[in-house]
Amino acid sequence: MQFVADLHVHTVSSGHAYSTVLEVARAAADRGLAMIAITDHGPAMPGGPHAYHFSNQFCMPASLFGVRVLKGVEANVMDRDGTLDLDEDRLEKMEIVLAGLHTLCAPYGSVAENTAMMINTIRNPWVDVIVHPGNPEYLIDEEAVVRAAAEHGVALEINNSSLTVSRRGSRPHCDHIASLARDYGCKILLGTDSHFAYSVGDFGAAAEIVSRHCIAAENVLNTSVAAVTRYLQERRDKRPQK
Secondary structure, three states, X not given: XXXXXXXXXXXXXXXXXXXXXXXXXXXXXXXXXXXXXXXXXXXXXXXXXXXXXXXXXXXXXXXXXXXXXXXXXXXXXXXXXXXXXOOHHHHOOOOEEEEEOOOOOOOOOOHHHHHHHHHHHHHOOXXXXXXXOOOHHHOOOHHHHHHHHHHHOOEEEEEOHHHOOOOOOOHHHXXXXXXXXXXXXXXXXXXXXXXXXXXXXXXXXXXXXXXXXXXXXXXXXXXXXXXXXXXXXXXXXXXXXX
16 A cells, blocks of 8 residues: 555644754655645644744645645644634634644543543544544543544544554554444544654554555545545535635
């Protein structure tokens, strides 16, 4: 299975990542990628950028080194209602909105509370992708979450960073989520969650899980630029009209 897009990438603007937009785009070009998304953390993340950062992303060109550059955000879920840390006027401008549960932002809770929070986030019409749902810091009813994601047409990420350098203990949860996604026909996104340019486009551990569970390429968004474009347009059509 070939991957042409990395839609979960951080730059120095996230406050705890170490490469610039130019370095990330160059790394993507060197990997042969056709598309990336710049998805720095929302403003609630300690050290993260001010909200104005996201309004101003469109000063960047649409492509760099031959790589299409989507302007996005990895928004932080702030409460059990699935509220994000970026206002709707700015979310409306984003080409892709990732959302995840992060320490110091989303409240911890029981499995039932975490599940309700993630499902409420799935129901948030601004959200395109739920990132690292296998994070063991926020244990969930994985079948309920996958079922909700399939019902609402929201993609779930298999996060390569969770399987390699962060969120220790994620692997069995990612494995289970992948198998459930196959059974329910839920869209999957492989994301590197790159915080340094050298890891852009490195999907190795996540790709192994997708392959082992025999997930069809048509259910993996970043196997095709056309699939990404079509999916994001479908999500945009579901956003509130402003």
